[in-house]
Amino acid sequence: MAGQTVTAELYAEVQHFYARQMQALDSRVFKTYADSFTEDGTFRHTPGTEPARTRAGIEAELVRFHEQYQGDPVQKRHYFNQIVLDANPDGTLKSTVYALVLRTRPGADRPEVWPSCVVHDVLVTGADGILVKSRDIDYDQQI
Incomplete structure (x- = not known):
């Protein structure tokens, strides 16, 4: 297998980081989500589009994207x-993650899975903890 393994402790820290980050996103606390990126971070959530850049740009993109759900509960x-975490020679971490997004509406019989994705992150660690330097998301249905 490629890549340099990381410690179990670091792997657990990354899992905890992702849990907090996704809960912020699902709660629509976009500033907290954007603050989990480096100041110069990039975020491409829709294949074929230009990535949002900087924390302020990421927050603004999330607000813009979620406007389509106004009035939709x-x-x-x-x-x-399925997080695969490898240490890069430059000290960053390469993270490849399978992601499912479940959408539920009141009165629905069951949630729907939309979309199924692969998330490609470059993570940095330091005094501010773990931060995302770049995130690039591919949707399985567009492969």
């Missing part, structure tokens, strides 16, 4: 699993 839950 949809609740989204992002599930990250």
